[in-house]
Amino acid sequence: MEPSLQRPIELILARNLLSSLSTPAFLANGSGEIIFFNEAAGSILGQRFEETGTLSAEEWTRTFGPFTEDGQPIPLDEQPVTMALRANRPGHAVYGIRSHGGAEHTIETSGLPIVGTDGFQGAMVFFWPVDRAPE
Amino acid sequence: MKVKVWGARGSIPAPGPESTRYGGNTSCVQLTLPDDSTLVLDAGTGIRNLGIALHPTNQPLHILLTHLHLDHIQGLMFFAPVFRSDSEVVIWGPASPESSLRDRIGRYISAPLTPIDVRELPCDVSFQEADSPEWQIGPARIQAASVAHRGPTLGYRVEVEGSSVCYIPDHEPGLGASLADLEEDWISGFDLARDATLLIHDSQYTDDEYPEHVGWGHSSLSDALVMGRRAGAERLLLFHHDPLHSDDFLDALSGEATARWQDLGGRPDQVELATERREFELRNGAVVTNNRPESPQPRLGAQ
Numbered sequence: 001m002e003p004s005l006q007r008p009i010e011l012i013l014a015r016n017l018l019s020s021l022s023t024p025a026f027l028a029n030g031s032g033e034i035i036f037f038n039e040a041a042g043s044i045l046g047q048r049f050e051e052t053g054t055l056s057a058e059e060w061t062r063t064f065g066p067f068t069e070d071g072q073p074i075p076l077d078e079q080p081v082t083m084a085l086r087a088n089r090p091g092h093a094v095y096g097i098r099s100h101g102g103a104e105h106t107i108e109t110s111g112l113p114i115v116g117t118d119g120f121q122g123a124m125v126f127f128w129p130v131d132r133a134p135e
Numbered sequence: 136m137k138v139k140v141w142g143a144r145g146s147i148p149a150p151g152p153e154s155t156r157y158g159g160n161t162s163c164v165q166l167t168l169p170d171d172s173t174l175v176l177d178a179g180t181g182i183r184n185l186g187i188a189l190h191p192t193n194q195p196l197h198i199l200l201t202h203l204h205l206d207h208i209q210g211l212m213f214f215a216p217v218f219r220s221d222s223e224v225v226i227w228g229p230a231s232p233e234s235s236l237r238d239r240i241g242r243y244i245s246a247p248l249t250p251i252d253v254r255e256l257p258c259d260v261s262f263q264e265a266d267s268p269e270w271q272i273g274p275a276r277i278q279a280a281s282v283a284h285r286g287p288t289l290g291y292r293v294e295v296e297g298s299s300v301c302y303i304p305d306h307e308p309g310l311g312a313s314l315a316d317l318e319e320d321w322i323s324g325f326d327l328a329r330d331a332t333l334l335i336h337d338s339q340y341t342d343d344e345y346p347e348h349v350g351w352g353h354s355s356l357s358d359a360l361v362m363g364r365r366a367g368a369e370r371l372l373l374f375h376h377d378p379l380h381s382d383d384f385l386d387a388l389s390g391e392a393t394a395r396w397q398d399l400g401g402r403p404d405q406v407e408l409a410t411e412r413r414e415f416e417l418r419n420g421a422v423v424t425n426n427r428p429e430s431p432q433p434r435l436g437a438q
Contacts, residue, residue, distance in 0.1 A: 005319070006326040009281040015321060016311030117230050117266070117287065 010116040011035070014124050024129075028085075029122040032057040032076070044107075044129060046100030057082075066095030067104075081111040085123045088113050094130065105129045136275075136295040136417045137167040138333060142181020143409035145305070145339050145353065145375035146206050153381035158411025160184070161206035162304045162375060164335060168295055170194075172273045176291060176302045176335075177201055178226075181411065182210035189216060197272050199265075199279075200228035201304060202288035203239055211240070212249050222258040227279075229287035230264040237262040265289055283307050283323040284352040292327040298417035301331035301368070304375045309358040310350060314365070325366060332417050334368035335409065337375045341388065344377070356392060363406065364399045370415070370422050371396070371406045 007015075011029060018025045018038045026037035034055040042048040045064055055063070057076050066074045074095070076082055084091025092110045099105065109127040113120060142160030150159035161179030168174065173189065175182060175198040182198075189196075196216055201207055216222040228236045240262065241253045253260070265279040278292040282303055290303035301324075308314055308323040319325050328334050338359035340348055345355035353375065354362070363371035373392060376385060389408045396406040414426040 006280065007320050009283060009323055012321055012323050013283060013310070020311045117232065117281070 007035075008116060008118065008121045010114050010121045014114055014122070018124065023126050025124060025126045027122060027124055028057070030120055032082070034060045035122070041127070044097075044099060044105060044127075046103065064099070065097035066093075067098060069096065071096075081109055081125065085111050085113050085125075088115065088120060097127075136169065136293070136298050136300065137165075138300055138415040138417065139165040139167070139185075140181075140372075140409050140411055140413045141165060141185045142177075142179045142210075143374050143376055143411055144179075144206075145337075145377060147378050148180045148206075148209075149376075149378035153383075156382040156410065157376060157380075157385050157408065159378075160411060161209065162201075163210060164302060166275070166293055166300060168274050170273050173197075174199060174272060174275060174293060177207045177304065178209070178211045178214065179206050180210045180213070183213040183215075186210075186213070186215035186217075191216075191219065191221065193221070194273075195223040195225050197225045197227065199277070199289075199291050199302075200226060201290065201302070202229055202284065202286060203243075204286070204305070205243070207305075208240065208243055212244055217256050217258045217260060220257040224258050224260045225263060226260065227263045227265050229281070229289045230266045231287045235262070236264045278327060280324065280327055282327075283310055288352075290324045290327045292331065295417075297419045298332045298421070299330070300417065301328045301334045301336075301366075303327065303334075303336050305352055306337040306354055306362075307350070307352050307358075308362055309354065314358050314361045319365070322362070322365070324362070328362060328366035328368060330367045331369065332420050333370045333372060333415060333422060334363050334366060335372045335374050336362055338373035338392075338408075339375050339377045356388065357395070360392065360396055360399060360406070364396070364401055369405065369420070371401075372409045372413075373406065374409045376408065 014027055015036045022040050024041035024044050026034050029035050037049050061073050080093040081091035090112050094108050097105050107127040107129050111123050111125040114122050141163040144161050148159050160181035162177040163179045163181030164176040165185050166174040172194045244253045269278050274295055276294040279289045282290040284305045292301045303324045336359050337354040338356050339353035340355050342355045342357050385408055393403045415422050416424040
């Protein structure tokens with residue numbers, strides 16, 4: 001048998017859930033790579049997942065943020081939601097992000113760790129633009 | 136490796152004149168390995184007849200449970216070897232953060248549901264949580280992985296001398312996604328099913344029935360066929376028949392499955408609906424013999 005390429009079932013089910021939601025959200029694996037974001041997220045980010053493919057956490061931060069008020073990317077290790085998820089806790093924060101086209105948004109974001117029988121598998125991160133009226 | 140189906144029904148036993156050809160017993164498949172040892176896939180009510188047919192052996196009997204829904208464990212209490220003091224039975228199943236496999240099975244084998252407790256079973260019984268993705272049982276390499284179904288649920292792949300059986304009787308890989316469009320690494324159970332000599336897969340619902348049962352943990356016929364084709368299975372055995380599906384209904388479904396399998400590029404002899412007592416022999420990655428049951432009628436006294 002070939003080496004396993006299979007994603008953990010928890011991530012498969014999470015992707016299926018996120019792909020069915022109109023709430024913007026992305027899915028990260030245990031290494032912090034962004035392995036999926038849904039269409040609602042893509043509409044804010046200005047790119048579809050099919051265009052970006054998997055992004056490392058560094059690529060994501062460099063491209064979309066989050067940014068400080070003066071426009072500097074917040075290092076991954078200092079992002080509150082990342083720090084909480086790494087500790088297996090949910091996290092919540094308000095950030096500035098920038099879409100592919102350069103539009104800036106302020107978002108509220110909440111991350112939930114995904115813990116399966118084999119331990120931490122990744123996280124679902126939901127975000128809401130606070131500068132947009134709710135749909 | 137020989138494969139014999141002892142129960143192919145899903146959810147609840149469905150005995151009666153409407154189900155004599157496909158059978159009414161719930162999930163149970165026997166694998167006979169080249170060293171004559173036996174692996175049992177699930178312990179639905181079909182395991183009762185297997186227990187009657189099995190000759191006493193000094194080899195351990197390994198039962199691989201996919202999950203603990205009643206239609207997959209109900210036969211345990213009626214499996215003759217567990218009532219023999221000279222039997223050794225090893226029960227494998229999914230781990231759960233809630234409690235041990237022994238304790239979860241003990242909820243069924245205990246009062247008030249049964250007259251005896253696990254510790255009173257005369258056989259030498261042990262419980263193994265399948266928390267390792269791969270292990271060896273005699274000549275068979277076993278692989279287990281969590282699959283999309285309600286609650287902790289495993290699919291299994293058993294490899295022996297170049298042949299493989301993949302068993303995913305309860306599975307909804309198309310939940311919230313289009314199986315035809317998903318990348319392979321995002322398809323639940325795909326690694327287990329990849330290039331299997333024989334893929335035994337959930338196909339509980341027709342495509343018309345499925346929309347009323349989304350999220351129940353079972354596949355539509357379409358998803359089962361796509362799963363089989365995308366995985367490159369040499370043979371696909373459609374399994375876990377809905378208890379409402381009569382023999383006549385399943386006959387018609389079989390014809391539809393074959394036609395649609397061909398539409399997907401498969402050969403008509405590669406797909407069929409599971410029938411109780413159906414046997415296959417697998418050798419070097421191919422199905423070399425197909426023994427259809429001589430009589431689909433259950434034997435007198437064996438039901």
